Amino acid sequence: MSVLTVSGLAKSFGGVQALRDVNFTLAAGEILAMIGPNGAGKSTCFNCINGQLRPDLGSVTFAGHELIGLPPRRIWRLGVGRTFQITATFGSMTVAENVQMALISHHRRTRAPWTLATRLHREEALALLDAVGMRDQAERRCSVLAYGDLKRVELAVALAHGPRMLLMDEPTAGMAPKERIALMALTAGIVHDRGISVLFTEHDMDVVFANADRIIVLNRGELIAEGTPAAVRDNPMVQEIYLGAGSMFGAAAAGAHA
Amino acid sequence: MGFYVVQFLTGLASAASLFLVASGLTIIFGVTRVVNFAHGSFYMLGAFIAYSLVKTLPLGPTGFWVGVVLAALAVGVIGVVMEVTILRRIYQAPELFQLVATFGVVMVAKDAALLFWGPEDRLGPRAPGLNKAIELFGSRVPEYDLVVIALGFVVLGLLWLLFNRTRWGAVVRAATQDREMLSALGINQKLLFTAVFFLGSVLAGLGGALQLPRASVSHQMDLSIIATVFVVVVLGGMGSIPGAFLAAVIISELSAFGILIFPKITLVLMFLVMVVVLVARPFGILGKPVPDVGEPVQSDETLTRLPSALGWAGYVAVVALLLAIPMLLSEFYLVLWTQVFIFALFAASLHFIMGGGGMVSFGHAAYFGLGGYGCAMLLVRAGLPMEATLLLAPVVAAAGAALFGYFCVRLSGVYMAMLSLAFAQIVWSVVFQWSDVTGGEDGVNRVWPSPWAKDRVVFYYLTLTLAAVGIFTLWRLLFAPFGYTLRAGRDSPMRAESIGIDIRFHRWLAFIISGAAAGVAGSLLALAKGFVGPTWVDIPRSIDALMMVLIGGVQTLVGPILGALTFVILEDRLSAFDYWRSAFGLIIILICVLMPKGIVGSGRALIGRLGLGGGGER
Numbered sequence: 001m002s003v004l005t006v007s008g009l010a011k012s013f014g015g016v017q018a019l020r021d022v023n024f025t026l027a028a029g030e031i032l033a034m035i036g037p038n039g040a041g042k043s044t045c046f047n048c049i050n051g052q053l054r055p056d057l058g059s060v061t062f063a064g065h066e067l068i069g070l071p072p073r074r075i076w077r078l079g080v081g082r083t084f085q086i087t088a089t090f091g092s093m094t095v096a097e098n099v100q101m102a103l104i105s106h107h108r109r110t111r112a113p114w115t116l117a118t119r120l121h122r123e124e125a126l127a128l129l130d131a132v133g134m135r136d137q138a139e140r141r142c143s144v145l146a147y148g149d150l151k152r153v154e155l156a157v158a159l160a161h162g163p164r165m166l167l168m169d170e171p172t173a174g175m176a177p178k179e180r181i182a183l184m185a186l187t188a189g190i191v192h193d194r195g196i197s198v199l200f201t202e203h204d205m206d207v208v209f210a211n212a213d214r215i216i217v218l219n220r221g222e223l224i225a226e227g228t229p230a231a232v233r234d235n236p237m238v239q240e241i242y243l244g245a246g247s248m249f250g251a252a253a254a255g256a257h258a
Numbered sequence: 259m260g261f262y263v264v265q266f267l268t269g270l271a272s273a274a275s276l277f278l279v280a281s282g283l284t285i286i287f288g289v290t291r292v293v294n295f296a297h298g299s300f301y302m303l304g305a306f307i308a309y310s311l312v313k314t315l316p317l318g319p320t321g322f323w324v325g326v327v328l329a330a331l332a333v334g335v336i337g338v339v340m341e342v343t344i345l346r347r348i349y350q351a352p353e354l355f356q357l358v359a360t361f362g363v364v365m366v367a368k369d370a371a372l373l374f375w376g377p378e379d380r381l382g383p384r385a386p387g388l389n390k391a392i393e394l395f396g397s398r399v400p401e402y403d404l405v406v407i408a409l410g411f412v413v414l415g416l417l418w419l420l421f422n423r424t425r426w427g428a429v430v431r432a433a434t435q436d437r438e439m440l441s442a443l444g445i446n447q448k449l450l451f452t453a454v455f456f457l458g459s460v461l462a463g464l465g466g467a468l469q470l471p472r473a474s475v476s477h478q479m480d481l482s483i484i485a486t487v488f489v490v491v492v493l494g495g496m497g498s499i500p501g502a503f504l505a506a507v508i509i510s511e512l513s514a515f516g517i518l519i520f521p522k523i524t525l526v527l528m529f530l531v532m533v534v535v536l537v538a539r540p541f542g543i544l545g546k547p548v549p550d551v552g553e554p555v556q557s558d559e560t561l562t563r564l565p566s567a568l569g570w571a572g573y574v575a576v577v578a579l580l581l582a583i584p585m586l587l588s589e590f591y592l593v594l595w596t597q598v599f600i601f602a603l604f605a606a607s608l609h610f611i612m613g614g615g616g617m618v619s620f621g622h623a624a625y626f627g628l629g630g631y632g633c634a635m636l637l638v639r640a641g642l643p644m645e646a647t648l649l650l651a652p653v654v655a656a657a658g659a660a661l662f663g664y665f666c667v668r669l670s671g672v673y674m675a676m677l678s679l680a681f682a683q684i685v686w687s688v689v690f691q692w693s694d695v696t697g698g699e700d701g702v703n704r705v706w707p708s709p710w711a712k713d714r715v716v717f718y719y720l721t722l723t724l725a726a727v728g729i730f731t732l733w734r735l736l737f738a739p740f741g742y743t744l745r746a747g748r749d750s751p752m753r754a755e756s757i758g759i760d761i762r763f764h765r766w767l768a769f770i771i772s773g774a775a776a777g778v779a780g781s782l783l784a785l786a787k788g789f790v791g792p793t794w795v796d797i798p799r800s801i802d803a804l805m806m807v808l809i810g811g812v813q814t815l816v817g818p819i820l821g822a823l824t825f826v827i828l829e830d831r832l833s834a835f836d837y838w839r840s841a842f843g844l845i846i847i848l849i850c851v852l853m854p855k856g857i858v859g860s861g862r863a864l865i866g867r868l869g870l871g872g873g874g875e876r
Contacts, residue, residue, distance in 0.1 A: 050756070076758040088753035090746050101746050102757040110743040110759060111767070113735055116564070117742040157757065 003028050003165055003197045004049070009058035011044055018044040019055065019221045026165070031188060031198045033208045035232075036218035037241060042201045043085075045218065046169050049199070050082055051075045063164060081158030081196075082167040086174075087150040091143035095134055095153050098142055099125035102160035128156040131190055148179045155187060159194075166191065168200035172207055180204055184211045209233070217241070260395030267394075269514030270507065271403035274410025275465050275472070277506035279483060280490040281417060281499050282461030288434040288497025289454045291353060292345060293672060295360040295801075298484030299367035300459050304333045304466025305475040306375050309382050312470065319386035330464035337459025341452050344847055349451075351854035353672065354618060358808050359850035361801050364480060365843030371477055373837070379477075382470030389471075402471050409468065410503075413461070417499050430454065434497050481797055485683055489532045492676045495545020504543055525687030529680045533665060536677050540669050564737045565815070577726055584715045592714045593786070598826045599725035600782045605806035605818035605825075606729045607775035613812050614736045615768050616748030617667070618675040621682025622776055622803045624662065627795030629655040629777025630784040631689060634702040639695075644708040648724075648781055655777020656770050658685070663769030667762050679800065686795040701791030705784045721782050728775050733815055735771065744768055776803075809849055811856025820857055 002025035009022040019041045026032050036042050047053040049060050051072040060067040065078055076082070090098050096118075103121035104110055112120075129135040132152040137145070142153060151171065158166055171187065172180035188211045191198050202208050208215065208229070215232040217225040225235045232238055283297045311325035340363055348355050388405055391398035421427035433440045433450060441447050466479070490509055494501025509528050516527045535543065565573065584592055604626055611617040632654030636647040662681040666674050689696045696702065711717050735741050746754040747761035754761050784790045793799065802825065810821025828845060832838035853860035 072755045073758045073760055076756055082756050084752070084756075088750045088756075090749040090753065092745060092749055093742070097742070101742055104739045104742065105758045109739050110764065112739040114738050116737055117739045118737070120739060157753075160757070 001028055002026060003030075003063060004199065005059075005061045006045075006049065007059050009045065009048055009055050009060065011041075011048060011053065011055045017221050019048070022058070022218070022221075022223050024216050024223060024226065026197050026199055028164075028197055029192070029195045031191065031200070031211055031213045033212035033215045034199065034201045034218060035203075035205075035208055035215060039220075040218040041221040042218055043169065044221075046167065046199075046201060050080065050167050076161070079161070079164040080167060081161065081163035081165070083151070083154045083158050083169065083171055085170040087147070087154050089142040089150055089153055089157070091141070094139050094141055095129065095145070096122065096125050096138040098153055099128050099156050099160055102157045106161035125156075125160075128159055129153075131159070132156045132186065148175050148183065151175065151183055152186075155183075155190075159190065159196075162194075163196060165197045165199070168198060170201055170203065172202065172204055177204075177206070180207050181210065187211075260397035263395050264397040264399050265514050265518070266511065267399050267403060267407065269511040270410075271406045271472070272514070273503075273507040273510035274406045275468055276483075276486065276490060276510055277410050277503050278413055278465035278468070279462050280487045280494070280502040280506055281413070282458035282465070283487055284491045284494065284497055284499060284502045285417075285430070285461075286454055286458035287491065287672075289430055289437075290345070290349070290451050291672075292356045292360070293353065293675075294458070295357060295484060296340060296363035296367060297360075297458070297462050297487060298480040298482075299364050300333050300337060300462035301466040301483050301487075302371060302475075302477070302479040303336060303367060304329050304463030305382070305469050305479060306371055306380070306466075307332050307463070308467030308470055309380050309475050310375070312383055322383065322386050326464070326467040326470070329467040330460045333463025333466070334456045334460035337455045337462075338452055341455035344851060345455075346448065346451070347851050348854060351850070352812070354804065354808060354812075355850050355854055358801070358805055359847050361805070362843040362846035362850065365846070366840040368477065368480065369837045369840035369843075375475075377477070380475040382475060385471045406468055406472070413464075414499070414503050421499065426453075485679070485797060486528065488676055488679060489528055492673065492680075493532050493535050493542055495542030496672065497546075498542065498544040501542055501544030522691060523687070525691055526684050529684045529687065532680045533677065533684075536669065536673065536680075537665055540673060564733065577722070580722055581719070584718050589714055592718050594826065594830060596714075596718050596721045596786055597783070598823050599721045600779050600786065601802075601806060601822035601826055602819045603725040603728045603782075604776055604779035604803055605810070605822045606732050607772045607779065608803045609807045609810075609812065609818040610732045610736065610775065611765075611768050611772045612807060613814075613817075614741050614748070615744040615765055617765060617769070618671070618678075619666070619772075619800075620675040620679035620804070621662075621800050622678070622772075623795050623797075623799035624678075624682035624685045625655040625659050625773035625776035626780035626783075626799065626803070627682075627685055627689065627790070628658040628773075629780025630790040630794045631696060631702070631780075632777065633781035633784045634705045634790045635695075637705055638702055644711065644785065648778075648785075651781035651784075652774040652777035655780065656774035659770045659773020659776075660766075663766050663773065667765040667769060679797070682795060682797070682800055686792060689795055690792050697791075699792060701789055701794075703789050705788050705790060707785045711785075717786065721786070724778060724782060728778055729819070732771075732775060736815075740764070740767070805846060809846075809856055811859035814856065814858040814862075817856050817858045824857065 004026040006025070007023045009019050010017070011019040022045060034042055034045065044053060048055040049067065051067065051070050051074070055068060058068070062075070062078055062080060067075055090101060093101065100117065100121050103124055104117065107121065109120065126135055126138060129138050132155050134149060134152050134156060137149060142150065145153065168187070172183055175183065184207045187198070212229055214227065215229055216223055217232060217238050219241050224241070225232055225238050227235070279297065279301050283294060286292060286294050286297070308325050308329035311328055312322050315321040315325050317324055340360070344359050344363070345356055348359060385402050385405070388401040391400050392404065421431055429440070429445055429450065437447070486509065490502055490505040493508070494503070494505035508531065512527055512531060513524055517524050520527060580595070587595065607625070608619060608622045611619060629651045632651035633647045636642045636650055637644060642650070662678065666678050666681070669677055690698060693699070706712065707717060711720055743759055743764050746759060747764060751761055780794065806821035806825045807818050808821070809824055810817030810819065828842060832841050835841060855863060
């Protein structure tokens with residue numbers, strides 16, 4: 001059963017057709033990677049799904065709800081968590097408070113005028129931080145964290161409301177290669193345990209081939225290939241687009257089998 | 259027919275001189291991001307200097323034009339002096355500090371004008387050879403007005419050439435779009451900023467000097483023009499010269515013809531137009547959006563913790579002390595301390611949205627004034643008892659905040675600040691022009707407390723209680739989920755939205771709460787003074803609140819209280835002197851330059867540097 005169904009998605013900016021007739025689905029518990037060269041339309045597609053952009057045409061349904069036209073906050077309430085390419089956390093709050101903030105919102109207590117926020121949902125927050133390996137840094141402020149740690153905090157925040165789907169825009173961008181593999185392995189473990197579906201974009205092919213159940217390939221706004229990692233890797237069209245990056249595929253294959 | 263043509267040309271002449279001043283401000287803002295309050299003072303100084311030069315230069319008829327040009331250049335030099343000595347030191351500080359520092363310059367300039375030119379208004383000479391009127395469709399237009407219109411177009415053309423046909427202009431346009439990129443290209447930013455200030459100030463001075471034959475030179479020119487100029491700049495789009503021109507024409511024609519159709523609400527009209535435009539086009543007619551989404555504020559000096567148990571004990575001790583001393587105080591100090599409490603609450607109400615939500619209000623006096631006028635109206639006009647008015651006046655203020663805040667929270671940064679200023683000016687205009695109800699310039703008198711609260715000591719206790727409860731409530735709110743939600747929206751709007759938070763709604767609520775608290779302060783001051791007047795709602799009052807918050811330190815809880823204390827005491831001590839305004843202005847400037855984190859923040863930084871603080875990372 002598919003959790004997310006994208007059909008006929010199209011978006012143009014001025015004369016540039018950023019997306020044309022994009023169709024795909026995401027199954028329950030599946031990890032789906034969206035890849036493609038720069039300018040292929042990945043970010044546009046992502047932003048249309050999470051409500052930051054309104055597509056010209058098409059529909060995005062999540063668990064039976066049409067997402068087009070909903071603001072990001074409503075989409076989140078339906079059970080979609082998200083992480084950003086450049087981490088976005090609350091710098092003046094501690095790691096734990098960042099997660100607590102998401103929990104406060106989830107429990108619809110943002111207008112509570114009197115309780116102290118730091119005491120709300122603390123155990124739940126610590127449990128989430130435990131899951132991403134950040135519990136020992138719970139009391140540090142986000143503004144002083146290392147980048148890789150911020151990514152983990154974001155993951156904990158994204159998991160806070162028990163989402164059915166995670167949208168991760170280049171989850172490992174800006175990280176060292178070793179950290180990347182570790183973060184995605186952690187993510188994959190958590191989502192498999194909890195039965196969460198994931199749609200992510202990524203430039204690092206090692207990360208993609210090691211974790212994705214399935215891959216879709218965008219080029220110039222069009223979906224040009226779809227399938228298992230092995231099938232996509234062998235697809236001549238994909239190879240042509242990535243020509244010059246061919247060595248990366250070799251390395252990816254080696255990495256995936258290692 | 260002729261009458262309308264003349265009315266149109268009169269409007270156009272006003273538009274031309276307004277454009278000169280506004281173009282200067284918009285250029286300065288575009289490049290340096292400084293909201294220069296002193297721009298109105300430069301305009302005034304331009305007029306005064308030109309007055310003296312034209313009178314004394316022994317050049318005959320050409321003396322007028324030489325005087326005008328020299329005055330404009332002199333004002334340019336004054337602008338450079340301000341930029342080099344004050345602003346250059348605080349470009350790194352938050353935008354608001356620059357604004358408050360330039361307001362310090364406003365105060366100094368006001369006294370300087372008083373010192374050099376005396377308190378009377380001065381009537382300038384006519385422009386030589388242009389003192390007649392021309393007949394048009396049976397009506398008469400002053401020749402000089404036509405010259406001013408022509409000059410407006412000439413300056414617009416020259417600025418267009420400067421910005422589109424010279425290398426320097428290209429650099430300035432680049433700086434307006436991307437300052438960081440520019441410094442990466444090896445442009446001397448310091449020099450550029452100084453040059454821009456020179457150009458902008460020359461335009462302000464020119465605008466003032468050219469007013470000589472049209473109106474008398476007065477000491478009220480500075481603040482009366484600055485509000486209009488802000489409207490023009492915001493309406494046109496901050497940083498856009500053609501926008502400023504367009505907006506100047508719209509505003510001037512609006513008042514030229516508005517006075518025929520709505521003579522009662524001429525003052526309100528301009529601000530209403532601004533509100534309508536900003537709601538439809540948040541960045542002005544020709545302005546470009548300033549990208550601020552997804553740019554999280556990563557400040558490390560933020561409100562992080564409620565006071566510790568020891569801290570609370572300290573506050574309780576202070577309140578206990580304040581409860582104990584009235585017996586020992588003279589009447590004079592009782593009144594002074596009562597005012598400190600009132601202004602502490604006022605400052606805390608502004609701090610609530612600024613520190614907690616990152617929202618800046620340049621017009622917080624609106625809610626203070628609504629509280630004060632609400633109290634006066636209900637008490638004096640409706641005859642309600644004091645107890646009821648103290649409950650209802652904040653509701654009036656909150657209702658105003660709900661209405662204005664609804665629009666304000668749709669914008670951010672400087673645009674939000676300017677819109678809030680416009681709303682405050684609307685309240686001011688209504689209060690000023692609706693004299694049947696509000697008493698106009700005279701205000702409302704005999705706003706006395708109930709008999710039981712008339713005693714100074716009792717009233718002292720009443721204000722202390724209400725202020726303490728009010729401030730404590732605001733603090734608790736900041737650390738409740740509600741306050742955290744506000745902070746989330748301030749730290750990273752994108753993240754807040756993506757965890758289901760409706761930022762606008764929470765900001766709106768905060769705005770209302772803040773307005774209500776300011777309203778309590780306003781109604782208390784009305785009762786303390788037995789009087790309300792239009793100055794309660796004017797620009798200086800709004801700036802007072804900003805100063806108190808910034809003097810104390812935005813990112814500390816106790817800041818606004820100490821800021822209010824410093825402010826009230828300073829004002830009291832200094833008002834004995836003739837030139838207290840400039841002394842006050844200088845102190846404000848010094849605080850901005852020396853303590854960009856406010857008294858509390860800078861005190862903490864000093865303690866940290868001396869190694870006295872025991873704290874770690876937080």
